[in-house]
Amino acid sequence: MNAAASPDDTLIRIRGLTTVLNGKKVFDALDLDIPRGKITAIMGPSGTGKTTLLKHITGQMHGDAGQIAVDGKNVPELSREALYGLREKIGYLFQNSALLTDFDVFENVAFPLRQHTRLPEVLIRNIVLTKLQAVGLRGAARLMPSELSGGMARRVALARAIVFDPMLILYDEPFVGLDPIALNQVLKLIRTLNETLGITSVLVAHELSAIQRVADRICLIANGKIVAEGDPHGIENDGSPWTRQFFGGEADGPVPFQYPAGDYAEALGFPRAKA
Amino acid sequence: MNARVDDNVVSRSLAQIGECGLFLLKVLAAIPRSGRYARETVRQLWFVGAMSLTIIMTCGLFVGMVLGLQLYHVLSIFGGTAATGTVVALSIYRELGPVVTALLFAGRAGTAVTAEIGLMRATDQIAAMELMAVDPLAYVAAPRFLAGLIAMPLLCCVFCALGIFGGHLVGVSWLGIDNGTFWSNMTDTVEVWQDIVNGVIWKSLAFGAVVALIAVFQGYTAPPTSEGVAYATTRTVVASSIAILALDFVLTAFLM
Incomplete structure (x- = not known):
């Protein structure tokens, strides 16, 4: 099937994505559909390629095989100009915020507007202050990134990601470092953006309770594939060994807790037991 | 074993020179697009220049004071202290000016540019x-x-x-050479094209391009770790110093 032929209700369509990094198969013919206007959470054990998947969606990385269509455009085949055009419609929240350290909070949020529009200064100011108010940091507009806590920096990065009211926002670990008040407000903001503007959201996160409050759908990724997907409140009990292990936090199951290694007793220098 | 290590060092160095050349082409291609970021160029000009x-x-x-002192004592042996101004000027215009400025520029501005870009990459700003x-x-x-080239x-x-x-x-x-002799001997000997244009302008333009290229390249390709940024900063100084002195010989041979 041609991934670029994306029907209207699917914003991101991934077909047969295969990626090998440093000799390890990160994705093994992965198929995934992200519906338009919904909040989809990507979950999975650490190191299974959740952030790498976001990088494929934004064209930062390309797979060895397969197709990724965003809004009907096959990302690996886009020219630089077309890719930048697509990225103007995408907001991205980095794991580590990635604020520009030379600029204060206000200028960080204003940066995309200044680069891509010729809006009058008063309008830029109003848009930026509106977004900062939404994340509770209007009063911090003149602070430098070095003066922010981790949670505050993440909220500034969120304000920057939504400053253009994009069609798609990719959140990479958006809840890390947020106190309960900030977490609640960020969850409300994500939901409001989705309901009022119809923005499609893709969340990569580990906090199931937060995900259950905001997401419409969860996809569980492991062993290079989507191993389970479904309703956030029902997926835990779908009977699959993957979901049982992941949501139950069990060490034993299809996902190995231990990184592949040699014999433990041998590594500790103990003599082997005779058969 | 040693031969293999040497081969690796040589092949790595050649590969890096090749990568640096390709990076230069990308930067040159990006210069027309950077026109809309003229304010950023001015900001960098302030940072690396002012x-x-x-x-x-x-x-x-x-450097000028040391040259004056050394040359006065050497020339006084031959009774030629009147030529002090001439020799100071020629030494500075032809060699010491461009070379020492470029070495200082690499140490002061080049390292700062590498560290800044390296950290921008490490913190996902790029x-x-x-x-x-x-x-x-x-x-x-x-x-x-561009800022390096202009500065x-x-x-x-x-x-x-x-x-x-x-x-x-x-x-x-301090040493009592006649003021008129100092200046008149200097202006009689120094030639605008040979010493100022070829010595100062062309050489410093070439050194500026090389130092700026190496600094930006090392920062842009630095591994996103604290150790990676530290190595990249060191490499900027080492590679720039070698490139400046080697290029100085080549330019002197062709321009003089």
């Missing part, structure tokens, strides 16, 4: 720009390259002026 003035002026003054559809080659690399000849002129002032201070004010 902020380097103190070290350039101080070092220029002392990736964030790409995702905001802002071309980092046009916004980060090209303005810093170096200007700094070299300042260095030369302060160097000659230092030579004059020691030769005329």
Whole structure:
């Protein structure tokens, strides 16, 4: 099937994505559909390629095989100009915020507007202050990134990601470092953006309770594939060994807790037991 | 074993020179796109140029003073102290001005540029720009390259002026060479094309391009770790110093 032929209700369509990094198969013919206007959470054990998947969606990385269509455009085949055009419609929240350290909070949020529009200064100011108010940091507009806590920096990065009211926002670990008040407000903001503007959201996160409050759908990724997907409140009990292990936090199951290694007793220098 | 290690070092160095050449082409291609970021170029010009003035002026003054002192004592053996101004000027215009300015520029501005870009990469700021559809080659690399290219000849002129002032201070004010002789011998001997244009302008432009390219390249390709940024900063100084001295020989051979 041609991934670029994306029907209207699917914003991101991934077909047969295969990626090998440093000799390890990160994705093994992965198929995934992200519906338009919904909040989809990507979950999975650490190191299974959740952030790498976001990088494929934004064209930062390309797979060895397969197709990724965003809004009907096959990302690996886009020219630089077309890719930048697509990225103007995408907001991205980095794991580590990635604020520009030379600029204060206000200028960080204003940066995309200044680069891509010729809006009058008063309008830029109003848009930026509106977004900062939404994340509770209007009063911090003149602070430098070095003066922010981790949670505050993440909220500034969120304000920057939504400053253009994009069609798609990719959140990479958006809840890390947020106190309960900030977490609640960020969850409300994500939901409001989705309901009022119809923005499609893709969340990569580990906090199931937060995900259950905001997401419409969860996809569980492991062993290079989507191993389970479904309703956030029902997926835990779908009977699959993957979901049982992941949501139950069990060490034993299809996902190995231990990184592949040699014999433990041998590594500790103990003599082997005779058969 | 040693031969294999040497081969690896040579092949790695050649590969890096090749990568640096390809990076130069990308930066040159990005320069027209960086026109919309003219303010960023001016900001970098301030950072690498104006902020380097103190070290350039101080070092220029002392280099000129040392030259004046040394040359006065050597020339006095032959009764030729009147030529002190001439030799100070020729030494500074033809060699010491461009070379010492470039070495200082690499140490002061080149390392700062490498560390800044390396940290921008390590903290995902470069990736964030790409995702905001802002071309980092046009916004980060090209303005810093252009700033280095523009700043170096200007700094070299300042260095030369302060160097000659230092030579004059020691030769005329302290050691008693006649002021008129100092200046007239210098102006009679120094040629605008040969010494100022070929010596100061072309050499400092070439050195500015090389130092700026190496600094931006090392920062842009630095591994995103603290150790990676530290190594990249060191490599900027080492590679720039070698490139400046090697290029100086080549340019001297062709231009003089």
